[in-house]
Amino acid sequence: MRGVNRFVWIRLAVWLACLAPLLWLAWGLARDRLGANPIEVFTRSTGEWALRLLLVTLAVTPLRRLTGWRWPQRLRRLLGLYAFFYATVHLASYLWLDQFFAWAEIGRDILKRPFITAGMSAWLLLLPLALTSTRGMMRRLGGRWKRLHRLVHVAAALAVLHFFWLVKLDVRPPLVYALLLGLLLLARVRWRPVAVGRQHDS
Amino acid sequence: MGRQRFSPEVLASEITPPEVWRERRRVIQTGVAALAAAALPGPAGAGHGGRRLAFRPAPAAFRTDEPPTPFKHVAGYNNFYEFGTDKYSPAERAAGLRTEPWSVTVEGECEKPGAYTLEDILRPHPLEERIYRLRCVEGWSMVIPWVGFPLAGLLKRFAPTSRAKYVEFTTLYDPEQMPGQRRRVLDWPYVEGLRMDEAMHPLTLLAVGLYGEVLPNQNGAPLRLVVPWKYGFKSIKSIVRIRFTERQPLTSWMKASPREYGFYANVNPTVDHPRWSQARERRIGEFFKRKTLMFNGYAEQVAHLYRGMDLRRYF
Numbered sequence: 001m002r003g004v005n006r007f008v009w010i011r012l013a014v015w016l017a018c019l020a021p022l023l024w025l026a027w028g029l030a031r032d033r034l035g036a037n038p039i040e041v042f043t044r045s046t047g048e049w050a051l052r053l054l055l056v057t058l059a060v061t062p063l064r065r066l067t068g069w070r071w072p073q074r075l076r077r078l079l080g081l082y083a084f085f086y087a088t089v090h091l092a093s094y095l096w097l098d099q100f101f102a103w104a105e106i107g108r109d110i111l112k113r114p115f116i117t118a119g120m121s122a123w124l125l126l127l128p129l130a131l132t133s134t135r136g137m138m139r140r141l142g143g144r145w146k147r148l149h150r151l152v153h154v155a156a157a158l159a160v161l162h163f164f165w166l167v168k169l170d171v172r173p174p175l176v177y178a179l180l181l182g183l184l185l186l187a188r189v190r191w192r193p194v195a196v197g198r199q200h201d202s
Numbered sequence: 203m204g205r206q207r208f209s210p211e212v213l214a215s216e217i218t219p220p221e222v223w224r225e226r227r228r229v230i231q232t233g234v235a236a237l238a239a240a241a242l243p244g245p246a247g248a249g250h251g252g253r254r255l256a257f258r259p260a261p262a263a264f265r266t267d268e269p270p271t272p273f274k275h276v277a278g279y280n281n282f283y284e285f286g287t288d289k290y291s292p293a294e295r296a297a298g299l300r301t302e303p304w305s306v307t308v309e310g311e312c313e314k315p316g317a318y319t320l321e322d323i324l325r326p327h328p329l330e331e332r333i334y335r336l337r338c339v340e341g342w343s344m345v346i347p348w349v350g351f352p353l354a355g356l357l358k359r360f361a362p363t364s365r366a367k368y369v370e371f372t373t374l375y376d377p378e379q380m381p382g383q384r385r386r387v388l389d390w391p392y393v394e395g396l397r398m399d400e401a402m403h404p405l406t407l408l409a410v411g412l413y414g415e416v417l418p419n420q421n422g423a424p425l426r427l428v429v430p431w432k433y434g435f436k437s438i439k440s441i442v443r444i445r446f447t448e449r450q451p452l453t454s455w456m457k458a459s460p461r462e463y464g465f466y467a468n469v470n471p472t473v474d475h476p477r478w479s480q481a482r483e484r485r486i487g488e489f490f491k492r493k494t495l496m497f498n499g500y501a502e503q504v505a506h507l508y509r510g511m512d513l514r515r516y517f
Contacts, residue, residue, distance in 0.1 A: 035290065036279035036486050037342055098482070100490055105481070115477060165477060168340065169387055169458065170287040 007071065014075055018082040021049045022089070039097050046090040047119075051163065053083035054156050055180055062187035077133050080152070084130040087123050087159075115165035122158035125151045156181055250277070252415030257329035257349045264405070265333040266499075270413075271344035271486050277418045279486065281338065282439055283387055284373065284380035285420065291382070292420035299379050299440070301424040310370075310446035313361035320424055324410065326359070327351035331414070332407055332428075337469045337498045339433035341491075343483045348428055349411030354402040357444075362398070366446035370395040371427060371438045388454045394438035395451030395465065396429065399507055405430055405500060431500040433467045464517040468508065469498035473517050 025042055028034040034041040057079040060072045099106050110120050129149055131137070138145050160181055163174040250273050259265065270276075282292040304320040329349050337343045357369065375391035377383040383390045400406065407428040410417055417423040422439025429436050435455055445451075455463035462476050471481045471494040482491040497504050508516070 036275035037289075037484065039484060039489065040342070097489065098484075098491055105479075109479060112474075113478060169283075 007074070010071070011075065011078065014078060018053065018079070021045065022086070039093070043090060043093045043097065046086050046093060047163070050083050050086035050090055051156075051159050051177055053079055053086060054152070054159060055177070055184060057083055058152065058156060058181070058184045062184060065187075081130060081133060084126045087126055091120075091123050115162050118158045118165065119162035122155045122162060125155040125158070129155075153185060250413055250415055252411075252413075252418060254415055255329055255349050255411045257331050257411070257414070260330040260332040263503075265331075266335060266345060268333075268335070268345045270333060270347050273413050275486050276344060276346055276412060277421060280420045281340075281434065282382075282420055282422065284382045284390075284392065284440070286382045287387060293418075295381055296419035299374075299419040299423065301419065301440075304424050304442075306425065306441060307443045308360050308445075309443065311363045311366035311448060312446045313363060314359070323356065323425065324351075327355055329410065334405075334407070334428060334430035335498050336428075336430065336434055336437075337483055337494065339435055339463075339467070339475065339480075341478065341480070341483050343485050343494075343498075345485075347413055348407060348409040349414060350407045350409035350428065352404055353406045353408050353427065354404065356408060357401060360444075360446070362446045365448045367398055368395050368447045368450055369398065369401045370443075370445040370447055370451035371441050372443035372445070373438055374440045374442045389457050392438060392454045393451060394427070394436055394453050395447075396436075397450075397507075400429070400504075403504060403507065405503055431469055431497040431504045433469060435463075436467050466508075466513075466516050468504075468513065468517075469494060470496060470513055470517070472496075473514055 025034070025045055029038055029042060032038070057076055060076045060079070063072050064070060095101060095106060099109070109116050111117065129152060132141060132145065132148060141148065160174060160178050163177060164171065167174055278293045279289050280292040281289060282296070285292040285295040302320070305317050306320070306323055307317050309315045329351055331347055331349050333345060333347045335343060336346050362369075371394050373392040374380065375383060377390075396406070407430075409422075409426050409428045410424060412418075412421060417426065422437075422441075425441045426439040427437045427441065450465055453463075453465060455467075456465060469480075474480050480494055483494045484491045495501070
């Protein structure tokens with residue numbers, strides 16, 4: 001019972017921590033504390049938080065294998081859904097505040113600009129993952145669920161590319177994300193044979 | 203190279219003693235408070251902590267009636283990579299830039315090359331306030347009340363020869379004062395250029411101030427270019443060299459990414475940056491993006507300069 005109670009608190013803390021950046025941005029917008037170009041800050045920050053949370057989600061499995069902890073596993077869906085939530089706010093802010101729902105122009109943008117193509121694709125790949133994140137869908141899809149959810153690796157790579165291609169000159173920030181993602185993906189490649197050697201992985 | 207002075211009445215050998223030019227500089231830069239006050243009250247109403255300049259308002263053709271972007275944004279949100287690539291870095295890091303003494307070297311295809319002090323440069327030119335739109339290549343824009351004088355008047359004084367087809371400008375290179383130059387994000391020093399007819403166009407301004415006061419360092423003190431129908435990066439800051447050339451100068455952004463940045467860099471909603479659209483812009487202070495205008499709204503004055511040119515090719 002005590003263990004369960006403690007986990008409820010951890011879950012609540014993570015839930016609030018994930019919401020905090022959005023609250024901070026909303027407060028900043030309302031109080032005019034986001035500098036000269038607040039909309040740009042809002043769009044960029046929500047995008048960056050989507051990417052950060054995606055990487056945190058991807059860190060859950062290597063972390064469990066490294067430490068043997070099982071509890072982060074139980075936060076993975078929450079983290080993944082928050083990543084999708086920020087990606088959706090990011091996309092909405094582009095559609096509404098940047099383009100004001102000019103669909104023809106948006107369509108052209110998606111086809112013509114590699115960085116928007118990459119970003120849009122990343123979101124589209126995350127969409128089915130969010131929709132199939134319920135326990136019911138996990139049960140219904142069985143083994144296919146895991147295969148489907150490997151798309152998250154592709155989505156993360158596209159998200160990093162999206163960031164890389166929009167930078168004017170200083171590529172250091174997207175490079176940091178590319179490096180982190182590379183590490184997280186490598187951690188999987190390195191761990192799989194070990195798991196196979198043990199016959200099963202848990 | 204010998205120092206050269208400009209007033210025709212004064213012998214070239216006569217050199218102004220430093221104490222005299224410092225005093226003149228003080229007078230020029232401080233302006234006379236009464237004069238400044240007598241100038242029509244434009245957006246340069248409230249003080250912002252800089253030294254006041256004496257100026258007159260420019261004719262209506264050079265003053266947009268759109269509301270000027272607040273001073274705190276004009277002086278707080280800057281692309282000036284010499285002080286870092288972040289837009290808030292210049293305001294934080296430019297305080298150490300020493301703008302006096304300042305001199306500008308004039309070279310190349312002209313009859314009066316030499317090293318000119320800032321006083322030499324400024325003395326004959328009455329200052330005026332011009333309110334221009336500024337459109338950044340990144341997709342945001344401002345409206346800025348500059349104080350300056352037309353570049354044409356200055357260039358004529360150097361008597362460019364018939365071989366002068368272009369003018370090249372160079373920013374100060376001094377990594378001690380400009381910490382952003384310690385990283386080679388661009389091939390320093392920053393270089394920009396204009397075709398001669400663009401440089402002589404009455405809209406093209408050399409600015410020494412904004413909002414009625416001496417330019418804040420982060421805005422390119424003490425002397426910067428303002429070419430309102432081109433993307434902001436053409437309006438080079440903290441100029442130390444002017445060179446007349448026969449060949450088209452190779453600018454810093456052309457060197458950094460020739461596919462993305464051309465020599466002309468005219469604001470054009472129909473020619474996109476290879477990676478993003480230029481059809482819209484966010485005016486600083488506004489919520490939604492607005493449509494970008496051809497030549498940043500100055501088509502009537504400048505479109506003839508590019509008649510017959512394929513603007514997709516000469517971007």
